[in-house]
Amino acid sequence: MRSINFAWLGQIACTACMILSTGIAQAEPQHGIAMYGSPALPQDFVSLPYANPDAPKGGRIILGEVGSFDSLNPHILKGRAPWQWRYLGYEGLMGRNWDEPFSLYGLLAESIDVGPNRQWVEFTLRPEAKFWDGSPVTVEDVMWSYETLGTKGHPKYLGAWQKVAKMEQTGARKIRFTFNTEDRELALIIGMRPILKKAQYEGKDFAASSLEAPIGTAPYVVDDLEQGRYLVLKRNPDYWGKDLPFRRGTHNFDEIRMEFFTDANVRFEAFKAGEIDVMREGNAGKWATLYDFPAMRSGEVVKSEIPHQRPTGLKGLVMNTRNPIFADWRVRQAMILAFNYEFISQTVNGHAAPRIKSYFDNSVLAMEPGPAKGRVADLLAPFADQLPPDTIEGYTLPVSDGSERNRKNIRKAMALLAEAGWDVENGVMQNSAGQPFAFEIVLKQGASEVRTIVDLYVESLKRLGMQPTVTVIDKAQYKERTNAYDFGMAFYSRGASLSPGNEQMLYWGGDGVTRPGTRNWMGMDSPAAEAMINRMLNTTDQKGFRAAAHALDRILAAGRYVIPIWAGGPSRIAHKSFLHYPAEHLPMYGDWIGFLPDVWWYEER
CATH class of the missing domain: 3.40.190.10 (Periplasmic binding protein-like II)
Structure with missing residues (x-):
């Protein structure tokens, strides 16, 4: 990650104040934009730094995917579209450089301009931008795309659209978005929405799954x-x-x-x-x-x-706290203790990869071990009475002796379960009302390695007197059930970036407890987590951003929502x-x- 010259930024800030005081409210439109500072590539860059500008054209590549598809519309909740199609068939006004934490460069738009505090963003379309049928990309297409995605598209588009106070055409090829909330990332998020051809969808239900080939602008x-x-x-x-x-x-x-x-x-x-x-x-x-x-x-x-x-992201078994069984953190910790990671890792992959320790593991955004300090402690302090145990003190995953029986951790698990009201009678784990500890683990068909992991785990749970049921379903059913949060436990995989932002609300925001189709599979509802996400979105310096990320990582890890496996x-x-x-x-x-x-x-x- 590039370092930031704070003295230089201070000079720029002073200059900006002087400009504003003279009545000039904006800088010149730019070829790109960064979350912090300026984008790394100059206006006259030759190519993306990781592309070979002299690469030959031609040939064919055959990719293999596990699963199926029944849709070519990757922008709605219904249907299953090949995941690559979203990136190969559509383009946005701006495009990512994947060699920077979060910077965008003009794609369908030739330039971008923002207000002094990024309270608005304006794009100028390239005159040469066309759909594959030869028709030009118009401001009308852009405005229709944003409104349609924000109101009828996948829930992932809803959050940013709700923060748009006004969308307007400001010139023959210009479009401006004015925001109703402070959020420095919005100018970038808005620039990445896919642009669709309005005429193709006239008289059609956009939210209906379809195999109709879309008219896009991509290669x-x-x-x-x-x-x-x-x-x-x-x-x-x-x-x-x-x-x-x-x-x-x-x-x-x-x-x-x-x-x-x-x-x-x-x-x-x-x-x-x-x-x-x-x-x-x-x-x-x-x-x-x-x-x-x-x-x-x-x-x-x-x-x-x-x-x-980049961060490792998270991969493991998620517990759905909407299910009363998993609502208590002590039960979730007991489930983590019962997962004999060292034995399972050795059995499945020869213990060849380290375990994922947190949600931003392997990166500068990961929480530091031990008690929270400095800015991180200050951010968490107002929420101390509502945070999961060990958030401020420091949460670490349990370690077993590697033997199959895992006796030490099983004893700890049994003690926590007893505190939470679960005891074993006649070999069955049950609560005071006599209800057995029974739940369903939902897996996707074809995930053979995951099934091996779960089978080993289930044997440990049965020895505790629990009654887990493993259900293997096809990709369509899996998507339908996870969108509706219809499971007790499921396999959970989430990538993570060096520039987490608005999407974190989709992952961990309280709206996802009841709103279907979010990535908040665990059903967490944490004002502290949302406060850290808001801080990440509105801080103006890297140190503040990292502190908020470290604090969020602590809240997520100590919440004990996911039983993580190994890093890739x-x-x-x-x-x-x-x-x-x-x-x-x-x-x-x-x-x-x-x-x-x-x-x-x-x-x-």
Whole structure:
């Protein structure tokens, strides 16, 4: 992460005050914007730093996905759209540089302007911006897209839209958004909304799932598909933005084919047989032992490890506190104690990866061990009487002796359960009303590694007298049930960035307790967490931002909502040898959005 020269920022602030005092209320429109300070790339940048501007165009890449799809509209709650399609088929006014924590550069917009305190943001559209059918992108299309996504789209779009007081056309190619709340990130968030063609949806229900190929502005269009089986995208040779510096060296394949498999093991066998070109391996043990097959030995397939500087994110079993069984933190801590991590990790992946310790682990945003200090302690102090135990003192995950019985931690778990009103009678864990400790663990079909983890865990729970039921369902049912929070426990995976912001309310905000479709699967309702998120959104310096992130991390970890497993470490990608990427400059975010297949290319050598 780039350091900030605070003396320099102070000079800029003074200059801004002088300008405002003379009646000039704004600076000149810029080619980009950063959350703090200025964007790293100058106006005349040649390409994104992790793209090869001389990469050859052509060839095909075949990707393998576990699951299915029944929609090509990734912007609504209904249906299942291939996740890559959101990024390959649509564009926003601005685009991310994944080599900076949070900076945007003009894409459909040629420039961006903001008010003195970012109380408004204004974009100027590029005159050459076009949909793939050749029609121009208009201010009317932009305004319709924002209003439609904000009122009929996926709940993730609702939060930012509710903070827009006014949307107006301010010129032939200009659009301005004025906000009704202080939130420095809004100017960036608004710039990333996908832009849709208004005319395509006239007389149609936007919220209805559909396989109709959308008319987008991005480099790829739908060429062929079979519902749930495969999706073929082709590069549009007339793509309007192919000469933009932001796009130079990106989207190099003529064709991207996505094959869908019902099971991860079946997908791996297809990769070994040469039916798909790329395999991401999340299990370090398998990476070390299973990739010894003829194509690998001949050099037809090679292995690449892609490091990154982003947080690990969170991966594990989430407990739904809407279920009365999991409402008590003591019960959740007992469930964590009963999860014999050391034994399970050794069994499943040879203990080859470290455990995830917090929500922003492996980054500068992660909470520091021990008691809260300085700014972090000051931020948490007003909420001390409502915080989960160990938030301020410091929460750490339990460690077992690695044996299968896990006796020490089981004794601690039993004691906590007894405090919470649960005791074992005739071999059954039950409360004072005689209700058994019974709940459902919902898993997605095809997640074989997760199933192994859960099966080992269930054996431990049964020895406690609990009655867990494991239900494996297909992707459509899984999405429907998790959107409705219809589960006791489920497998939870959330990526994390170096620039957490408004989306954190969607993850942890109290509205998600009852509003369907948010990522608040655990059902947490914490005014302290929301206060830390608001502080992250409105602080003007990196130190303040990090302190708020550290405080939020403490609240989340001490809430004991998720039983975390192991961190992924560097991305492990096995791929055909004719696929290449710019290894000399990897993005800060590593193998993330915007990397594969975006900056890879096809070249026989």
